[in-house]
Amino acid sequence: MARKKSSPQTATGKTVPPVMVDNDNLIHPDQAAMDSIHKILASARKYHGTKQKRVGMLFSGGPAPGGNAVISGAALSFLNDGWEVIGFYKGYEHLEQFNREKPRQFREGVHFKRLGYEDVTKIRQLGGIIIKTSRANPSKVANAEIRNPHDLIDPKRSVKLYNVLDALEFMGIQALISIGGDDTLKTAFYLHLLGLPVVHVPKTIDNDYYGIPWTFGYFTAIEHARQAIKVFNAEAQTTDSWWILELMGRKTGWYTLGAGIAGEAVRMIGPEEMGSKVDLNDLAKEIFELVMEREKYGKHYGVVLVSEGLVDRLPDDQRPHEVDEHGNTKFSEAFFGYRLSKAIGDLYKKTTGKKLHIKSETVGYTTRCAEPSAFDITLGSQLGMGAFRFIKEGLSGNMVSVGDNLEIKNVPFESLIDPVTFRTRLRFVPIQGDFFKLAKSLEFRRLQES
Incomplete structure (x- = not known):
C-alpha cells in the first residue's frame, strides 16, 4: 500500500498538520536522499500485501507504563471498525525467526494471539505489557546493523527483516502497528521501505523521542x-x-x-x-x-x-x-x-x-512496569487511536504524535531518521529552554548577601 502524497486528513476530513518539533522548527525530509533510497530499493524484496481487514501489533524494547493503554486504544478502534487484531508476542523475537519452509510452526497461543474485546478492555490501568516484549532487533544480524539502503537488498544482512515479512504475509496482515523505542522505529522504517504498511507509536521513559513533546510512561x-x-x-x-x-x-x-x-x-x-x-x-x-x-x-x-x-x-x-x-x-x-x-x-x-x-x-x-498515571493512560490511548486512524486512511510510514489538547499529529519516518546515516534523531533538553532553566532555578544556590 503506497503512502498518500496528499496532506493527511482525519476521519472527519480535517487536514492533519505536520508535527512541530524543537521550538516549532519543522523538520523537512531530505527528498533527494529518499529518492536515491527508493531507486536503490527498486529491486529489493517487497511485501506482498493483502486487503484483509487484519492488523498486527507488537511491542518491542523495554516496557513503559501506559503501553497497555496504547494496545487497548488501538485494538478497540480496530475491533469497532470490524478488523481482526493480531498481537505478536515478545516484539520481533518470534517474527524474525519465522521459517517460510515450516510456517505451521508459527502457532497461535505461543507466538501470537487474536485479540478480542475481552483481551483489551480493563487493561489500560495495568502495568507491564499484555503481549509481552523483548529486545529482539531484526535489523541486526551477528551484531552488524543495517547502515544503508544497500544492506536492505543484501539477503544476508536483511535475512531477519525478510523473515518478518514472510511471517506477516503468512498471517495475512494488511498493516502493522509498531510500539517501541528508536531501534524499533528504525525497524519500522526499514519494513516501510520494503513495502510493508506500518505505523509507529513512540515509546521511551527517557522522553527523548524526536517529534513528540511527551512520551507515555515518562510522567509515571x-x-x-x-x-x-x-x-x-x-x-x-x-x-x-x-x-x-x-x-x-x-x-x-x-x-x-x-x-x-x-x-x-x-x-x-x-x-x-x-x-x-x-x-x-x-x-x-x-x-x-x-x-x-x-x-x-x-x-x-x-x-x-x-x-x-x-x-x-x-x-x-x-x-x-x-x-x-x-x-x-x-x-x-x-x-x-x-x-x-x-x-x-x-x-x-x-x-x-x-x-x-x-x-x-x-x-x-x-x-518500567508500574501502574501508569492518568495522564499516561490518556496519552497512550490517544496514540493507539491515532495508529488506527493512520492505517485506516493509508498513512503508512508515519509516527503517531500529539499536539495541543492531545490532537493527533503525524510525523513521517523520513523526518525522524537521517536518510544518509540511518540514525534516529534524539530530542535533547535544550539548555536555553524553559524546562532546563526551571530545573536550574530550583537547585540549591548560595544566598545573596545584602
Whole structure:
C-alpha cells in the first residue's frame, strides 16, 4: 500500500498538520536522499500485501507504563471498525525467526494471539505489557546493523527483516502497528521501505523521542522517582548525610531533571549541560564545593541526581569497555554513582580531616512496569487511536504524535531518521529552554548577601 502524497486528513476530513518539533522548527525530509533510497530499493524484496481487514501489533524494547493503554486504544478502534487484531508476542523475537519452509510452526497461543474485546478492555490501568516484549532487533544480524539502503537488498544482512515479512504475509496482515523505542522505529522504517504498511507509536521513559513533546510512561516514571527521592531526602536530613542517585537517561537528561524538579533535589545533572566530555574528578570537585557551601548554612545533607548517560562521556580511562548485545556501554559495570560518591568523600576528608557520610544508589528501573498515571493512560490511548486512524486512511510510514489538547499529529519516518546515516534523531533538553532553566532555578544556590 503506497503512502498518500496528499496532506493527511482525519476521519472527519480535517487536514492533519505536520508535527512541530524543537521550538516549532519543522523538520523537512531530505527528498533527494529518499529518492536515491527508493531507486536503490527498486529491486529489493517487497511485501506482498493483502486487503484483509487484519492488523498486527507488537511491542518491542523495554516496557513503559501506559503501553497497555496504547494496545487497548488501538485494538478497540480496530475491533469497532470490524478488523481482526493480531498481537505478536515478545516484539520481533518470534517474527524474525519465522521459517517460510515450516510456517505451521508459527502457532497461535505461543507466538501470537487474536485479540478480542475481552483481551483489551480493563487493561489500560495495568502495568507491564499484555503481549509481552523483548529486545529482539531484526535489523541486526551477528551484531552488524543495517547502515544503508544497500544492506536492505543484501539477503544476508536483511535475512531477519525478510523473515518478518514472510511471517506477516503468512498471517495475512494488511498493516502493522509498531510500539517501541528508536531501534524499533528504525525497524519500522526499514519494513516501510520494503513495502510493508506500518505505523509507529513512540515509546521511551527517557522522553527523548524526536517529534513528540511527551512520551507515555515518562510522567509515571518520574512520579515513582519522586517518591524515592522524597525518602532519600528524609534519610539525608535525618542523618546529616548525602546521597548520589543515579537515574535513567542514556543520552538525555529529561528523566533526571523531571525527577529532580518533582523530588526537590539540591542538584540535578544531565548530559546536556556537561558537554561532550565528563571528567569524574572534576564533577566530584563541583559537588564537593556544593557540600561545603551548604554547610555554611547549617545544611549538612543533600540529594544529588546524575544521569546514567554521563558514563558515555567519561574519558577512556574512566569508563567501562564492556558492552551489551546491542553495542551499548554497560552502565552497571561503571559503578558511576559509587565512584563519584567516593571521590567526593575523599575530597572532603582531605580538606576537612573529617568523614563525609555519603552513599549512592540507582533509581528508576523498577518503574518500567508500574501502574501508569492518568495522564499516561490518556496519552497512550490517544496514540493507539491515532495508529488506527493512520492505517485506516493509508498513512503508512508515519509516527503517531500529539499536539495541543492531545490532537493527533503525524510525523513521517523520513523526518525522524537521517536518510544518509540511518540514525534516529534524539530530542535533547535544550539548555536555553524553559524546562532546563526551571530545573536550574530550583537547585540549591548560595544566598545573596545584602
